[in-house]
Amino acid sequence: MTLNYKKIGQGEPLIILHGLFGSADNWMSIAKELENDFTIYLVDQRNHGESPKSDEWTYKAMAEDLAGFLTSQGLEAVNLMGHSMGGKTAMNFALKYPGKVKKLIIADIAPRYYDPHHQSILEGLNAIDLENLSSRKEAEDTLSKYISEKGIRQFLLKNLGRNEESKFTWKVNLPVITEKIENVGEALQGNQTFENPTLFMRGANSDYIQDQDKADLEKFFPDYKLISIKNAGHWLHAEQPAAVVATIKAFLK
Structure with a gap:
């Protein structure tokens, strides 16, 4: 790779x-x-x-x-x-x-x-509807329901990018990280x-x-x-x- x-x-x-x-x-x-x-x-x-x-x-x-x-x-x-x-x-x-x-x-x-301890982060990221997302602010508003610390939300949203069609997309491989989060510990x-x-x-x-x-x-x-x-x-x-x-x-x- x-x-x-x-x-x-x-x-x-x-x-x-x-x-x-x-x-x-x-x-x-x-x-x-x-x-x-x-x-x-x-x-x-x-x-x-x-x-x-x-x-x-x-x-x-x-x-x-x-x-x-x-x-x-x-x-x-x-x-x-x-x-x-x-x-x-x-x-x-x-x-x-x-x-x-x-x-x-x-x-x-x-x-x-280490026991898995990123569940609220994963729930928040997966709750963001990329298909219908219109702005970063909308993404942060959704994430705020799961993560109270603004600094952590801003850090996580650095992973939000756009594809060639200008649609929002994740830079991280969110499905794999969600499925295999235990590996990180x-x-x-x-x-x-x-x-x-x-x-x-x-x-x-x-x-x-x-x-x-x-x-x-x-x-x-x-x-x-x-x-x-x-x-x-x-x-x-x-x-x-x-x-x-x-x-x-x-x-x-």
């Missing part, structure tokens, strides 16, 4: 993977703060952004997509960062292809299993380890990485550090961008 991506900057390669319902654009503001030090590849994962849609949606498939992306770009080894779902993809990739990853950064996700499998330096960044106000997860972090990533970003939740890069940029730079340098 040929993944869509955006490339900026100069220096050592750094690949950044977005989370569920996200896209490469989510990390552009962070990338611009790093472009003097790194060549940054912002990648749309399958079924997201401008990358192809597929009925297959697993971390194994997304890790293989990333392996193909490195080959297509002539990249032998990279620094790799992923947020949430992208972090799980990055972990799976590093465990299978440890020689291709110099340093690994995981943003607010642990190796363990899957735990890391096997006994492989990634021995290179690994940084886990967690939002201090988020419960995605808990202290009891440290045993799993050490099991799979023995050379790991865990840093909490103050005054940040799960969307730490949007809530505390300066702290996230400083943490990334310090770790990679």
Whole structure:
């Protein structure tokens, strides 16, 4: 699968993977703060952004997509960062292809299993009648019945695009994500380890990485550090961008 991506900057390669319902654009503001030090590849994962849609949606498939992306770009080894779902993809990739990853950064996700917890989002997105939708405001009005936080609604509606006939369409593969949402919570499998330096960044106000997860972090990533970003939740890069940029730079340098 040929993944869509955006490339900026100069220096050592750094690949950044977005989370569920996200896209490469989510990390552009962070990338611009790093472009003097790194060549940054912002990648749309399958079924997201401008990358192809597929009925297959697993971390194994997304890790293989990333392996193909490195080959297509002539990249032998990279620094790799992923947020949430992208972090799980990055972990799976590093465990299978440890020689291709110099340093690994995981943003607010642990190796363990997560129960499905996106049901209200999926219900809201599926309630939007694309065939008869006349405006983005109408879409947000429908979504507001399911999701009270305006910022989350605006983030989700970045996935609303138009096709060649100017009709509204989803950039994400909503039917497949709805059907296979349990896949996104899957735990890391096997006994492989990634021995290179690994940084886990967690939002201090988020419960995605808990202290009891440290045993799993050490099991799979023995050379790991865990840093909490103050005054940040799960969307730490949007809530505390300066702290996230400083943490990334310090770790990679």
